[in-house]
Amino acid sequence: MAYVITQNCCKDASCIAACPVDCIRPSEGDDGTQMLFIDPETCIDCGACADECPVDAIYSEYDLPPEQERFRELNAAYFHQHPLEMGDITAPAPRAAVAPGALRVAIVGAGPAACYAATELLAIDGVEVDLFDRLPTPYGLVRFGVAPDHQRTKSVVRVFDNAFRTERFGCHLAVEIGAALTHRDLLDHHHAVIYAVGAPDSRALGIPGENLPGHHAAADFVGWYNGHPDHAAHRFDLATRRAVLIGNGNVALDVARMLLADPATLAATDIADHALTALSAQHIEEVVILGRRGPREAAFSVGEFSALGHLGGVDVVIEAGDLTAHPDDDVETAAKLELAREYAGRPPTPGNKRIVFRFHATPSELVGTERVEGLRVSGDPDPIETALVFRSIGYRGRPVDGLPYDAHTGTVPHRAGRVVEADGTAAPGVYVTGWIKRGPRGVIGTNRACAAETVAGLLADHTNGDLDRPVADRRALLDTMTDRGLTPVDWPGWRAIDAAERDRGAALDRPRVKLVSVEELLDTARRKPQLLA
Numbered sequence: 211m212a213y214v215i216t217q218n219c220c221k222d223a224s225c226i227a228a229c230p231v232d233c234i235r236p237s238e239g240d241d242g243t244q245m246l247f248i249d250p251e252t253c254i255d256c257g258a259c260a261d262e263c264p265v266d267a268i269y270s271e272y273d274l275p276p277e278q279e280r281f282r283e284l285n286a287a288y289f290h291q292h293p294l295e296m297g298d299i300t301a302p303a304p305r306a307a308v309a310p311g312a313l314r315v316a317i318v319g320a321g322p323a324a325c326y327a328a329t330e331l332l333a334i335d336g337v338e339v340d341l342f343d344r345l346p347t348p349y350g351l352v353r354f355g356v357a358p359d360h361q362r363t364k365s366v367v368r369v370f371d372n373a374f375r376t377e378r379f380g381c382h383l384a385v386e387i388g389a390a391l392t393h394r395d396l397l398d399h400h401h402a403v404i405y406a407v408g409a410p411d412s413r414a415l416g417i418p419g420e421n422l423p424g425h426h427a428a429a430d431f432v433g434w435y436n437g438h439p440d441h442a443a444h445r446f447d448l449a450t451r452r453a454v455l456i457g458n459g460n461v462a463l464d465v466a467r468m469l470l471a472d473p474a475t476l477a478a479t480d481i482a483d484h485a486l487t488a489l490s491a492q493h494i495e496e497v498v499i500l501g502r503r504g505p506r507e508a509a510f511s512v513g514e515f516s517a518l519g520h521l522g523g524v525d526v527v528i529e530a531g532d533l534t535a536h537p538d539d540d541v542e543t544a545a546k547l548e549l550a551r552e553y554a555g556r557p558p559t560p561g562n563k564r565i566v567f568r569f570h571a572t573p574s575e576l577v578g579t580e581r582v583e584g585l586r587v588s589g590d591p592d593p594i595e596t597a598l599v600f601r602s603i604g605y606r607g608r609p610v611d612g613l614p615y616d617a618h619t620g621t622v623p624h625r626a627g628r629v630v631e632a633d634g635t636a637a638p639g640v641y642v643t644g645w646i647k648r649g650p651r652g653v654i655g656t657n658r659a660c661a662a663e664t665v666a667g668l669l670a671d672h673t674n675g676d677l678d679r680p681v682a683d684r685r686a687l688l689d690t691m692t693d694r695g696l697t698p699v700d701w702p703g704w705r706a707i708d709a710a711e712r713d714r715g716a717a718l719d720r721p722r723v724k725l726v727s728v729e730e731l732l733d734t735a736r737r738k739p740q741l742l743a
Contacts, residue, residue, distance in 0.1 A: 211271055212250035213259055214285050216278040217513025218267035218362045219245040221655030224369060225259035225268060232296055234259060235288070243542055244511040244653055247288035264366045277520040280545070284512065288541045305669065307335035313672050314338040314681060316396040318387045318610075319406035321350020322366070322654050323644025326661035327404050329373040334669070338378045340400065340687065344386035345439065346699045346731040347707060350408060352654065354438040357464040358479035359471065361721055366654055374701060380684055382691070382698035384732060390694040393612030399687040401677040402639045402668050405613065405629075406661075409605035409620060409645040415456065419576030420601075428455065428465050428602035435468055435489070437482030437724035439731070447581075448492035450597035454585050456573050457602035458501040459509035463518065465600055466497040470524050470563045480715065480722045496564045498594060500571040500587065505531040505550050508569075511653075512545040518565060519553065525562045528554040531569035605650040613640065622646050627664030628671075639677055641668055703735030710734050 215225075215234075225246065226234045233252035236243060248259065250271070260268040269275075271282055315331055317324045320343035331337045347353060349367050356363045373379065385391055396403045412427035414420065424447055433441030453469055455462045468476075473490035481489075501508055505528070508515075518526050533551045535544045550567070558564075572588040576599060584593030606620030614623050614631055622642045623630045629637040643664040644657055652660075671677050682690075691698060699707075707725065714723035725731050 211255045212253035212285075213248050213255065213257065213268050214250075214271050214274060214278075214282050215246050215248055215259075216267050216269060216274070216281045217245075217511075217516060218265045218360070219513065219653075219655075220265045220267070220363060220366050221246055221653045222264055222366060222369065222658055223655055224262045224264055228258040228262035230254070230256060230258060233294060235292060235294065242540070243288075245284075245513065245542070247285045247541075249289045249294045250282075250286050251289070252294055264369045266362045266365065277517070280516055280549075281513075284541060284545055287545070291541055305334045308337055308672070310336055311338070311683065312336065313402075313677065314340070314400045314684070315668070316340045316342065316400040316403045317406060318342050318396070318403065319350065319408060319644065320345075320348035320383065321406060321408055321644065321657075322352055323408070323647075323657040323661055324404070324406035325349070325367070325370045326658045327406060327643050327665055328379065329370055330662055330665040331668075332373045332376055332379055336378075338380070338684065340380040340382060340684065342382045342385050342387055342391075342396075344384070346384040346704075346728060346735060348381070348383060348704055354433055354436045355461075356436075356654075357432075357468065358435065358481035359467065359475065361479065363654070364480075379701070380687075381701040381704065383704060383735075384699045384728070385691065385696055388611040390696055391691060393610075395690060397639060397681075399682045399684075399690070400639075401672070401679065401681055402641060404627075404641045404643055404664060404668070405610055405622065405646055406642070406644040407607070407610060407646050409607040409650045411606045411608055411620070412601065413604045413606055415573060415576075415601055415603070417573055417575055419578065419582070422576050422578050422582045423580070424578070424582030424597050425576055425599045425601070428457070428461050428600040429605065431465055431468075431600055432461060435481055435485035437480075437485075437726040439726060439728045442482065442484060442726040446488070447597050448488055448494060451493060452496045452498065452594070452596045453494050453598040453600070454594055454596045455497060455499045455600050455602055456585075457509070457604075458499050458567065459602060460511055460514045462499055462600075462602040463510050463514045465602065466499060466565050467518070467521065469494050469497050470521065470565065472522055475522075478720060480711075480720060480724060482724055482726055484726070494563075494598075496566060498566045498568055498596075500573060501567070501569045502572045504569050505533055505547060505567070506536075506539070506543060508546060508567075510546075512542045512549065515546055515549050519549070521565075523562050525556070525558050525564045526553040527558070527564050527566045529566055529568045530571075531567075605645065607646040607649075610646070613637070613642075619649060621649055627660075627667050639671075697736075699732065699735040702738050706738035707731055707734050 233249040575586040577584045586593040609615040629640040711722040
C-alpha cells in the first residue's frame with residue numbers, strides 16, 4: 211500500500227522532510243510542476259507525510275475519495291518519467307542562536323510569503339520579527355484568494371501557528387507602510403526589512419472597449435466573493451445567461467466554479483454573505499473560458515481541471531485544440547490532455563449548465579454602447595454575446611515607496627532576494643520575497659522555498675556583519691506608532707476576529723462567516739477577551 215498526493219497539494223514540502231525513505235519529489239525548487247508526488251514503489255506506508263501535510267491532501271491509496279482516484283496513476287506516472295534517485299536524508303543543520311536584540315527584522319505583508327519568511331527567522335533563537343499589513347487580518351491570498359470551496363487548501367496556515375506564539379514575534383496589522391509609518395521608520399527600528407507585498411494589480415487587455423462596464427478583473431471578483439474589504443462593495447451583473455473568462459489559469463477555473471456552483475454547496479463554505487446571496491440568485495447558464503494558445507499550453511493545474519468534472523449539473527465542453535499527447539509531454543500536461551479528451555467525449559446532459567473551453571482564441575475587442583454586449587476574438591466576425599467578461603491574464607506588483615522598481619516585470623530588482631539599486635549595488639538591509647520578488651507564479655508552497663532563499667541571504671549578511679548598526683527597540687517602535695495615531699491589531703486581536711468568525715459560522719454549520727468591513731474587523735479585534743492577550 212502507498213500514500214497518494216491529491217489535487218489539494220499546496221507544494222509546501224512539509225511532507226518531504228517527514229518522509230523517512232525520501233520518496234517525495236520534486237525535492238527542491240520549482241521544476242514547473244504544480245504538485246508533489248509520492249513514489250508508490252518506495253513508499254513504506256508509514257503515514258508520516260499524511261500527518262505532516264498542512265492541507266490534508268495525502269491519502270492512503272485505499273482511502274482515496276472517488277473524485278481523487280486519478281491521482282494514484284498520476285503519482286506513479288511521475289516516477290516513470292523521473293525515476294527515483296535516492297539521496298542522503300539529513301536534517302538541516304541547526305542555525306546558531308543570536309544574542310537578544312542583535313537581529314530584528316520587519317516583514318511588510320502578511321500573506322504566505324511573509325509568513326514563511328517569519329517562520330524561517332523565528333526558528334532561530336534570539337531573532338525578533340515584526341509583521342506589518344495594511345489590513346486587519348493576516349494570510350493574504352490564503353484568506354482572500356483561495357476559493358471558498360477549497361477549505362483544505364486554506365488550512366495551510368496551520369504551519370505558522372507555533373512560530374507566531376513566541377514573544378519574539380510582533381504583529382502589527384491595520385498598519386500601512388508608506389503612510390503614517392514609512393520605510394525609513396522600519397529601518398530605524400530594525401536591522402533588516404523584508405517586503406512581501408505581492409502583486410495586487412491585474413494586467414490590462416490592451417484592446418478596444420476594455421473600459422466598458424461589465425468588464426472586470428477576475429481578481430476583483432475573487433476578492434468580492436472572499437470578503438476582501440477593498441472589494442466587498444463591488445457589483446457584478448449576474449443576470450446575464452453567459453459569462454466569458456479571458457485566460458485559463460487556476461483563477462479562471464475558480465471563477466467559473468463559483469459562477470455555476472450549486473447554492474447549497476456555496477452555503478457550506480466561508481464565502482462572503484453578500485456573494486452567497488447574489489450567486490444564489492444569478493442566472494448564468496454558461497461560462498466560456500478563452501485561451502490564446504492550445505490546450506497543451508493551458509495554465510490551469512491538472513487538479514483544478516479534474517475537479518471541474520465532478521461539478522454537479524455542469525458539463526465540461528472542449529471546443530477546439532489538438533488533444534493528442536506527445537511522447538515528451540510532462541506528466542501533468544499528459545494528464546490534462548487525457549482529461550480534455552475525456553470531457554470532449556462525454557455527451558451533453560440535457561438541462562445541465564456548461565463550462566466551455568475555447569482554445570486559440572485571442573480577444574480583439576469588447577463591443578457595446580454603454581456597457582459590454584459581446585466579445586470579439588480574432589478571426590471570428592461574430593462576437594460572443596455576453597454582458598459579463600472577466601480578464602484573468604496575470605498580475606503585476608506595484609512600486610514600493612523607497613525601493614527600486616522594474617516597470618517591465620512589475621517586480622523589485624533583486625539578487626537572491628537582496629534588493630538591488632539602479633547602479634547595481636545592494637540596498638543595505640532591504641530584501642524581497644514572494645510575487646514582488648519573482649513575479650506572479652507558483653502555488654502557495656512555492657513561497658516557502660522563495661522565502662528560504664531570501665532569509666538565507668539575510669542571515670549571511672548578518673553573519674558577515676553587514677547588518678550591524680544601532681536600531682531602536684520594539685518598545686520604541688510601539689511608541690512611534692502611538693505618536694503617529696496608529697492602533698495596530700496584534701496577534702490576540704486577530705485571534706479574536708478568527709474566533710468571532712468561527713462562532714458565527716458554527717451557528718450556521720459553516721467554517722466561518724467573515725467580517726468584511728474594516729470597521730467591523732477593528733471593533734472585533736479591540737474587544738478581544740483578556741485570555742487572548
